[in-house]
Amino acid sequence: MAPRSKQLCIWLAISALVALIAIPLWGPMRIAWHCYQLHENAAREQAEVVEKLPNETFALRVIDGPHVGEVCTADTSVAIYDATEIGESLEVVYVAWKPGECELSSTVEASGWIIWFMVAVIGSILAGLIALGVTLSRSFTLPVNPKRRMRADPAEIRCHVCGEAMEEGYLPLVSAIQWREIGEPIGLPHALKGLAGTVGWRGRPRLHAFRCSACEVVSFQYGKPSDDRPGQR
Ligand SMILES: [Zn+2]
The missing domain is CATH 2.40.50.140 (Nucleic acid-binding proteins)
Structure with a gap:
């Protein structure tokens, strides 16, 4: 629509x-x-x-x-x-x-x-x-970008499964992203605790991401926008 x-x-x-x-x-x-x-x-x-x-x-x-x-x-x-x-x-x-x-x-x-x-x-x-x-009306018309971007040339990002170019975009989050290592108990995942920068206390977090729709693979970066770490800009 x-x-x-x-x-x-x-x-x-x-x-x-x-x-x-x-x-x-x-x-x-x-x-x-x-x-x-x-x-x-x-x-x-x-x-x-x-x-x-x-x-x-x-x-x-x-x-x-x-x-x-x-x-x-x-x-x-x-x-x-x-x-x-x-x-x-x-x-x-x-x-x-x-x-x-x-x-x-x-x-x-x-x-x-x-x-x-x-x-x-x-x-x-x-x-x-x-x-x-x-x-609601603004959310359908206002152009929005991720708060920060990965330090990478989008043209050079390749899918690690098929090796093809990936599509650049962002993930708007409605709930925190949970991370567990293989074999780790799931615990009690909830919306207010998760990977850094994915919990939406104020506003909706937007993560810079790359997608391969053929392989259904998404690569994204999490973390707080204020963190000064390599691999982001
Ligand atoms: Zn792929």
């Missing part, structure tokens, strides 16, 4: 994932934000608890504010319901478009925090997807 087609596939897949997350959430989040804004921008008034109704609901009478004298009901949390006595004064938002209903200021504040938290989580997921798209 051509790099451009791969890029197109990557961005189509990323766009589909973004749409899969964003489209179903857009409606509910917009309504939640709209409700929060309506409550947030409404006048704050003081109301007295006149009755504790079932299901964590208060009956309140507004005692100070534009709706003084009016009675409304408000839902709350179990903790606030249990801690509040009849006759106590609470700050409420009286919602003109829902006569007889009000929201406790504490509920409005909590809803605001939940909405901002949701926006942050969804935003982070979408940003992560876009970052993944950029990384």
Whole structure:
């Protein structure tokens, strides 16, 4: 597949994932934000608890504010319901478009925090997807070379099996390369321990290599790029 087609596939897949997350959430989040804004921008008034109704609901009478004298009901949390006595004064938002209903200021504040938290989580997921798209897209188009090269003339490198010229390239590693002598126990090979310079703590190691595709033989050099040893440049 051509790099451009791969890029197109990557961005189509990323766009589909973004749409899969964003489209179903857009409606509910917009309504939640709209409700929060309506409550947030409404006048704050003081109301007295006149009755504790079932299901964590208060009956309140507004005692100070534009709706003084009016009675409304408000839902709350179990903790606030249990801690509040009849006759106590609470700050409420009286919602003109829902006569007889009000929201406790504490509920409005909590809803605001939940909405901002949701926006942050969804935003982070979408940003992560876009970052993944950029990384994948670059990995298919950005020309890359090995970090260092063997001190050898590529034209003179010969396959030690058939003696033919070898193709120059590099090995991008996804895991450390393990080395054992013949007969040595295998132990517990894992990705974070192996030959020097093949463990990818930061980024993916790239080893300068020569390949004979007829014999399926690869010759490569390992070691840390900072090591000043003969046989490398
Ligand atoms: Zn060969």
